[in-house]
Amino acid sequence: MRSLICVLLCVLARPVAAGPPADPSGLTRARLDCGLEVWVYPLPGCDEVGVGLVIRAGSIDEQAGQAGAAYLAKRTAGFGTPGVPWETLATFGGRFGARGERGLDPRAGEHGRLMPDSVSFLLVCERGDFEAMSAALLHTRDLVSGWVPSDSQIEAARLVSRNPSPIGGVAFRARELYMPEIFAGEPLGERALIPTGEGLEAITPDAVRGYIADRYRPGNAVLILMGGVDPGGALSAARRAFEGVPARGALPGQPGMTGGGIGGRVSAHTIEGYKSREIALVAARAVGAEPADPVGEQTLDMTAAELVAARVGRAVALAEPDVEKVESYSGVLVRGAVLSEVSVSLARGDHAAAGRAAMVELARIRADGFEPSEFPAARAAVLAKIEAGVRDWQASDAARVWGVLAWSAARGHGFVEPADKLAHASRVLAQTTDAALGERAQRLFDVDAMACILLGPAGAEGVDEAAARAVLSAPDGLPSQARAVWEPPLAAGAGSLVEVSVDVPTGVWSGVLANGVVARARGMDAADRVIVRIVFNAGVTDEDARTLGRTRDAAAAWRYPKIGDAGAREIRAWTLSRGLEFRAEVHEQRLALQITGPAGSERDALALAAALAGDPGVDPAFVGRAVGRDRDFGPGVEMLWRRLVGEKDPRSVVPPPNDSIDAGEATAWLRAVCAAPAEVAIVGPGEAGAMLDAAAATLGVLPARERPSRGWAKSWGALPGGEDTATVVGAAGESLLAVVFGDANDLATARAMLVASELVDRVLRRLADEQPDVAESRAWLWLGDGVPGRASLCARVVFEPGSDGDGGSLIDRAIEAVLSDLPDGTIREQIERTRRQVDRVWERPEFWADRLSTLAGNGLGIDSISGQPAAYDALTPAAVREALARAMGAGVHKRVTVIGDH
Numbered sequence: 001m002r003s004l005i006c007v008l009l010c011v012l013a014r015p016v017a018a019g020p021p022a023d024p025s026g027l028t029r030a031r032l033d034c035g036l037e038v039w040v041y042p043l044p045g046c047d048e049v050g051v052g053l054v055i056r057a058g059s060i061d062e063q064a065g066q067a068g069a070a071y072l073a074k075r076t077a078g079f080g081t082p083g084v085p086w087e088t089l090a091t092f093g094g095r096f097g098a099r100g101e102r103g104l105d106p107r108a109g110e111h112g113r114l115m116p117d118s119v120s121f122l123l124v125c126e127r128g129d130f131e132a133m134s135a136a137l138l139h140t141r142d143l144v145s146g147w148v149p150s151d152s153q154i155e156a157a158r159l160v161s162r163n164p165s166p167i168g169g170v171a172f173r174a175r176e177l178y179m180p181e182i183f184a185g186e187p188l189g190e191r192a193l194i195p196t197g198e199g200l201e202a203i204t205p206d207a208v209r210g211y212i213a214d215r216y217r218p219g220n221a222v223l224i225l226m227g228g229v230d231p232g233g234a235l236s237a238a239r240r241a242f243e244g245v246p247a248r249g250a251l252p253g254q255p256g257m258t259g260g261g262i263g264g265r266v267s268a269h270t271i272e273g274y275k276s277r278e279i280a281l282v283a284a285r286a287v288g289a290e291p292a293d294p295v296g297e298q299t300l301d302m303t304a305a306e307l308v309a310a311r312v313g314r315a316v317a318l319a320e321p322d323v324e325k326v327e328s329y330s331g332v333l334v335r336g337a338v339l340s341e342v343s344v345s346l347a348r349g350d351h352a353a354a355g356r357a358a359m360v361e362l363a364r365i366r367a368d369g370f371e372p373s374e375f376p377a378a379r380a381a382v383l384a385k386i387e388a389g390v391r392d393w394q395a396s397d398a399a400r401v402w403g404v405l406a407w408s409a410a411r412g413h414g415f416v417e418p419a420d421k422l423a424h425a426s427r428v429l430a431q432t433t434d435a436a437l438g439e440r441a442q443r444l445f446d447v448d449a450m451a452c453i454l455l456g457p458a459g460a461e462g463v464d465e466a467a468a469r470a471v472l473s474a475p476d477g478l479p480s481q482a483r484a485v486w487e488p489p490l491a492a493g494a495g496s497l498v499e500v501s502v503d504v505p506t507g508v509w510s511g512v513l514a515n516g517v518v519a520r521a522r523g524m525d526a527a528d529r530v531i532v533r534i535v536f537n538a539g540v541t542d543e544d545a546r547t548l549g550r551t552r553d554a555a556a557a558w559r560y561p562k563i564g565d566a567g568a569r570e571i572r573a574w575t576l577s578r579g580l581e582f583r584a585e586v587h588e589q590r591l592a593l594q595i596t597g598p599a600g601s602e603r604d605a606l607a608l609a610a611a612l613a614g615d616p617g618v619d620p621a622f623v624g625r626a627v628g629r630d631r632d633f634g635p636g637v638e639m640l641w642r643r644l645v646g647e648k649d650p651r652s653v654v655p656p657p658n659d660s661i662d663a664g665e666a667t668a669w670l671r672a673v674c675a676a677p678a679e680v681a682i683v684g685p686g687e688a689g690a691m692l693d694a695a696a697a698t699l700g701v702l703p704a705r706e707r708p709s710r711g712w713a714k715s716w717g718a719l720p721g722g723e724d725t726a727t728v729v730g731a732a733g734e735s736l737l738a739v740v741f742g743d744a745n746d747l748a749t750a751r752a753m754l755v756a757s758e759l760v761d762r763v764l765r766r767l768a769d770e771q772p773d774v775a776e777s778r779a780w781l782w783l784g785d786g787v788p789g790r791a792s793l794c795a796r797v798v799f800e801p802g803s804d805g806d807g808g809s810l811i812d813r814a815i816e817a818v819l820s821d822l823p824d825g826t827i828r829e830q831i832e833r834t835r836r837q838v839d840r841v842w843e844r845p846e847f848w849a850d851r852l853s854t855l856a857g858n859g860l861g862i863d864s865i866s867g868q869p870a871a872y873d874a875l876t877p878a879a880v881r882e883a884l885a886r887a888m889g890a891g892v893h894k895r896v897t898v899i900g901d902h
Helices: 002-011 062-076 086-090 097-102 106-111 130-145 151-162 166-178 205-215 234-242 304-317 336-347 351-368 372-395 397-411 419-430 434-444 462-472 480-484 542-550 554-559 561-577 602-613 620-628 635-645 663-673 686-699 747-770 807-821 827-836 849-857 877-889
Strands: 028-031 036-042 048-055 119-126 221-227 266-272 279-282 498-504 509-512 517-523 529-536 581-587 590-598 681-683 726-732 735-743 790-799
Touching: none
Parallel strands: 119 279, 221 266, 498 517
Antiparallel strands: 028 036, 036 048, 048 119, 048 279, 119 221, 498 529, 509 517, 529 590, 581 590, 681 790, 726 735, 735 790
């Protein structure tokens, strides 16, 4: 659905010449070659028109669907929404073509809801008011993104709603804004306002005119949300969220800010009842269209100013009217007056004024360090800075990454499924040279002074991570210090959410980390100082605040009561011995810690930050020993130190006991282990899990336990609690493959990840010892989430053969050597168990048959059986093994990171 909305933006983004009506009723139709149809019709009694973009699913079969998907990918490329597989475009109404009659979308999971047969938008406003329309279209696009929440989103919303936090953002407000009925299971309460039992044919121009005439008033825009069976009351939730949104992004009740045109507010209504298998996407823009006009070939021509105005306006409109208590959509507090100044300046095209207003806010951020109220304004300044590069986003693959970055910043939140964007951005990065990224970084950012602050809720926004990776991979785009602090795995404590900020002498950096950690870095006013800030956003009680007010050292004792006064004193003494300054403050029950030190003290400051933030591998009472000696070296500090100073620590990073592991610990340790030379790839098991099974069988190993045979809906369902977790490790030719698949939110998967990553790490070290003249090692980062709420780890390294040309046997020997060194009852037992199960494969090939086309698309060469999803009889494990072996024998496997959804 997100892709459809982006097509709408692309198609309706630029005014075109008005054409004569196509029939006596005044309705003009323009049909595009990809199956899209544009309707333009007049409204009664005023100088307005409505525009509808209609996608008829019945006219897009399986074959035409491929062309349609390519068309959509082409139209959306460069605007931050990469092309997605065709199957993902059929979120509503089951699947198009042959699968359209299924009705049930497997993504519904355990909820089992019948997805809408159709969803439409109809927006009406004055002719020529492009700014109002742009804002409304962006509002609509964002609303739609949450309509069919994945299981992971629902679960995240539930978790965050139980632990409210200002930084929680959209996830925290999901109950109020996105899908309130999804939690209670209540059906949509509103019935059809227009009887449309026969489908789109019943929506005649007269019917539309009559409906609009009853609701439209000059000075207001009308949004009509029309759909079939409502997914969890999302239509009703969207209507309530949209009600009263200023059409131009201005603050309500402030005259003179709309610059003419509509101003006012948006009145939203919901309608039910379209015929099955018809998907309509309807919105409005004051244009006329001539049938011969190639509307679909228009490209997006929206300036960053308009985009920012829309986003900032929405942040203000969805919040409280009190300008001092306006809660933005990213979940942080903003001052309405400042936002209005920035947004209005941008809407009027006065970028200089907007920049000045935003930079004032940035100065305040630098001055007080902890006050979160200026972040949205800073984000607006970032977009204003990006404006110079908006129009050439489509110039290259590298530029697409910046499209992702800018659109992510514009949205300002992460409560949308990031998988496709993240996977695409990662693929782009893998194909892009550092020089190209460095040039882009230099063009779009002033790396010495600009702040890039992209905040999102609880680590849900992976797009920011991918974009930040692009920035940090550019050697000429950012200083080494900024790159060095990428993804510090500072774990959140006891259910709280943590913001970590690292200031380096120069640099621009941002990223939303896992486990509820938001981190950012920026250029400093003083180039000879290092500052690390930590903000605990939840859990600070009034008593804590009073305690912290009495002593600067109490923060450590409060965070770790077990260490007591002696521990706090030791931390204090160590801090002073390193020339660091430590300060604790409380802002509205948010605990803020700041560590400041001289240039060159990054390692010490980050180590102390890691200890105070709850790095599971650091004993806070002995943080000096953790940093300075071999023992008690926490995984977070280990990785930060390695990245920061560029040294290779010869010590083996040993995982913690499985019975004591938690998710944050697993993430930190995994990243530390896999920092070099192996990278991590994440895919969704789901249907791809069976393909992984078959691939593992080809490699000579199979999962540690038999996968249960489960039905289609169950396989896409909610968290099964670890019953589906397994590990695969093996060698194929010159490649080492380690795969873990299971539930991303289950601790069993985290433990399995540690086992696999440790094995890979040891094998690589052993291999390096045995063959020091390995010509080259390559690894790819591949991020994705093919199945909502689930994830897999695949650490794969491809080695070019040495002088003896026998890379595969070298890997085999390294694996055997590592296994022989392992004590019984740990990794060795698990791997041996997998080898005893080599002939066992999941017995339900029909559930992964469709993924063969993906394999072929990845270059595995399964031409003989791909494209025939009905020929299940031919899709035996033996056939899959044979096809994979043939592809691997041809050397194709050197280019394939993982076998799965992407």
